[in-house]
């Protein structure tokens with residue numbers, strides 16, 4: 177009988193957080209078994225291009241993959257694709273897969289990401305109703321936009337607006353419907369919501385805002401558009417539903433881990449079980465700097481939380497405490513947002529630079545401090561904006577709004593921490 181003392185670190189979810197964790201385990205010196213389990217068909221890839229360059233046929237398929245296929249075996253990472261984990265037995269330190277396998281672990285990372293929220297309206301199951309999360313969704317959407325004359329999009333959030341831009345680029349007439357009065361208003365507020373509404377109108381998108389959907393209409397099993405609650409019809413050959421996502425917490429919940437808007441973890445990304453970690457979209461992590469838990473559905477959180485979880489699986493004491501960051505590209509408007517504004521916070525938005533020129537930085541202020549900054553078509557400033565936000569400094573408004581003043585000169589020497 178062979179007795180193996182090799183340790184096994186298991187990662188469920190072969191997305192960005194799972195893959196960066198696997199990589200960091202190896203670069204961090206772990207020489208045991210790393211098993212990366214994912215239920216998708218393809219090797220791990222990046223999702224942002226699925227609503228941008230790749231959806232618009234501006235980049236090659238090869239470019240979206242996180243590593244070349246051979247990299248996983250070269251690193252001694254056992255990548256098991258099309259393998260769905262169905263249960264975690266925390267007492268036995270084992271997971272079960274849909275194929276009936278049981279795999280033991282010493283440490284386990286949950287990086288199961290999230291899934292699009294589904295509409296539960298009449299017509300929601302018709303052919304031609306499209307969601308966007310996976311590579312195959314993107315490829316189906318690309319084909320649908322090529323074939324369609326008219327596209328209806330439900331939801332004026334990031335994914336809805338980026339797909340609207342892609343459908344316009346494919347030559348489709350596009351209508352975006354949202355119950356909110358402005359695009360992105362919950363995330364960015366009224367002023368930026370108006371800027372995004374104007375951007376899309378300028379590019380020929382029809383926005384039906386403050387509008388509720390009663391039904392996805394169909395004929396012969398295929399979607400033909402939307403019927404709004406006020407009876408109006410939006411005719412379409414394809415309907416995109418982009419109404420947010422929900423974290424994939426089912427496994428963690430069934431295993432009895434603490435759940436609250438995602439898998440609850442501390443700043444070390446440890447769950448309520450010291451041998452189980454969570455990272456990426458699924459993790460609701462404690463941010464010491466902010467003094468609160470946040471579940472961020474951002475690429476940068478998945479990218480950077482994976483390695484922090486890996487360090488802690490290796491017995492270190494690393495904390496994830498970054499200033500939240502995300503980006504979006506729509507038409508000729510590229511932006512990066514750094515910071516955090518609590519929902520319902522009575523904030524004020526000010527602009528450094530002229531909005532009309534398309535190059536400016538919007539700042540969200542609270543009590544004279546910068547809570548967040550969004551640079552639009554101005555690059556290489558996110559480090560300075562993040563540092564300014566983190567400094568918690570009360571800033572001189574005239575200097576903040578003067579593009580001639582270096583952002584780094586606005587907070588020197590002040591490190592009071594963020595808004596309460």
Ligand SMILES: Cc1cc2nc3c(=O)[nH]c(=O)nc-3n(C[C@H](O)[C@H](O)[C@H](O)COP(=O)(O)OP(=O)(O)OC[C@H]3O[C@@H](n4cnc5c(N)ncnc54)[C@H](O)[C@@H]3O)c2cc1C
Pocket residue numbers: 188189190191192193194213214215216222223224225226227259260261262287288289290308309310335424427455456457458472473474475476478501502503504505
């Ligand atoms: C179209 C699109 C565009 C985006 N654009 C941006 C952007 O511009 N900027 C930005 O900041 N963020 C963007 N995001 C968000 C960003 O991509 C996510 O935050 C990031 O992918 C999260 O990574 P993750 O590893 O946590 O989860 P995921 O990428 O969702 O990976 C989780 C993986 O786990 C698998 N899985 C789940 N359950 C199981 C199970 N039981 N067994 C096995 N495998 C399982 C899933 O199938 C998936 O492959 C975008 C997302 C999408 C979908």
